[in-house]
Amino acid sequence: MSELWQGLIKAFELIFSFDPEVMRIAGLSLRISITSVAIASILCLPLGALIHFRSFPGKRLLITVVQTFYSVPTVAVGLFVFVLFSRSGPLGGLNLLFTPTVMVIGQALLIMPIMLGMTISALSGVDRTITDSARSLGASTWQTSLVVMREARFAIMAAVVLGFGRAISEVGLAYMVGGNIRGFTRVLTTAISLETSRGDWAMAFALGIILMVIALAVNLILNWVQQKR
Template sequence: MEELWQGFVKALQLVVTLDPEVMEVSGRSLAIAAISCSITALLSLPLASLIHFSRFPGKRLLVNVIQTSYSFPTVAVGLFVLVLFSQAGPLGGLGLMFTPVVMVIGQVFLVMPIMLGLTISALSGIDKTIPETAVSLGASPFQTAVITLRHARFAVLTAVIMSFGRAVSEVGLALMVGGNIRGFTRTLTTAISLETSKGDIELSLALGMVLILIALVINITLNRLQQR
């Protein structure tokens, strides 16, 4: 318990004194997760609407597959991205291994199923009369999708929050394709993993608390947005 308390005190110290190294890795964690979630949202919202509003054989199976992928292990996604982007892999020529860019790409793969699946659920939860009314009033499929998404915005925002949570807290992928390079690809989670392996439990706990703090701030902000 003593250790937890010391970790808490240390976390406060690091935050209050704006410790440059902690600020740097926190900013990087935040930026990478935010960018990957934005890209995922841009891709997922239209795709989820498309899946929801169209009828095709195997639709239920597809949704099942998407939901199963919620629990993809981060290291498995990491391995997949490594095989793709390593110099020996098909996309090796881009020279992206061990850069923040490849971490973003990996996170997009990682959180895409969550965002897609939860958005589809969100759309399914909307009263069918809403899209039907829109269509009868002459709305195009695109306008219909936008109207329905707007009605589902609370649930869609939940999808975004969940995705962000998974992206910012994962460590397997970041270690494997990012490489935990100081000042370049080190994030809060990989720093925690490193400091723990160095035996600095106090600093690790403190960094963990900083991560929770960031999640808290993000959630409060998004909730504020939701209430508008």
């Protein structure tokens, strides 16, 4: 027990002394996850709107497929990205495997289904009367879509936050395509996994606490914004 306690105390020392190694890992984690969420948002929010507002054959099926991918295992995406970017893979020539860039691509792919699906359900959650009111006041189809998106903004924001949560907390993909290279592709989750197996409780605790604090902060911000409405 005392070993754990000491680890915990040491962890806080690492955090509050702004240990360069800890800060570097946390910083990289944040950078990779924020970038992947930004990319996924840019792609998924308009695409989700398009799927919601257009009617086309197979729409229901497409949404079901997207929802199925909510729970795709991170290692499955990891495998796919690994094969894609491995030396003999179709994109092997880009030499991106084991770089932060490929981690961003992998995480973006991982969270796109959930962000796409949640965007669609956020838009479907907007009452029909909103659409009717907008149209009856002279809004064009495009203007009506903007109204619906504005009404769904908090639910869409929740989709983005959920995507971020999944991105920053996943470990399988980061390990497989990032390689956990110290000072280059080592992120919070892979580092925690490594330090735990090495028995460095202090480092593992410190990184774990930071990960929890990030998650807490993101949720607090979301709650605060939603309550302001």
